[in-house]
Amino acid sequence: MVKLEISEIGNFLKPDLVADGDVVRIMSEGKTRDLQTQDGKSKVVFDIEVLHKGDTYTWTMNKTTLKALAGKLGVDTAKWKDKAVKIRKVKMNVRGIIKDVLLGEAVEVSNPGIEVIKV
Numbered sequence: 001m002v003k004l005e006i007s008e009i010g011n012f013l014k015p016d017l018v019a020d021g022d023v024v025r026i027m028s029e030g031k032t033r034d035l036q037t038q039d040g041k042s043k044v045v046f047d048i049e050v051l052h053k054g055d056t057y058t059w060t061m062n063k064t065t066l067k068a069l070a071g072k073l074g075v076d077t078a079k080w081k082d083k084a085v086k087i088r089k090v091k092m093n094v095r096g097i098i099k100d101v102l103l104g105e106a107v108e109v110s111n112p113g114i115e116v117i118k119v
Contacts, residue, residue, distance in 0.1 A: 013050060013057035015100035020089040023109055024050040024059070029078040038095070048077070050085070065104040072106040084109040 013024070030048030037043055046066060050059045061069075065085075073080050085104040092101040 010058050011056065013052065013059040013102065015089055015102055017057070018052065018087050018089065018102065020087070022052065022087045023084050023107065024052045024057075024087060024104075026080045026083050026085060027051050027056060029081060030061075048080070059102070059104075061104065062101065065102070068103075068105050 018024075026048060028049040030046055032044050032046050034042050035045045045060050047058050047060050050057055069080065069085065073083055084107050086107045088103040088105070089100050090103055091098050094101065
């Protein structure tokens with residue numbers, strides 16, 4: 001039997017795929033799943049499909065982003081569909097290692113999912 005890690009399956013939104021300030025469009029209401037952590041424990045995470053520069057990715061949102069979006073868009077994630085989220089790339093300590101982490105905030109844009117041109 002082969003035990004696949006969920007991170008080996010799918011097209012996940014990762015920090016190296018986005019620039020600070022990019023805008024993504026939420027494409028689904030998302031879902032929770034159990035994740036086996038590196039220390040062998042299990043935790044529940046939230047995955048949601050987003051459109052970024054014409055491609056669809058699964059974004060495993062952190063609690064900071066979830067709280068920010070719920071505060072602005074409400075707790076019913078079905079109502080998040082087609083909403084725009086601005087990505088912030090920040091350095092954070094993750095299990096003792098400084099990594100780029102994606103944070104999101106709901107924003108008003110006329111056409112989310114289209115590449116934002118900075119002038």
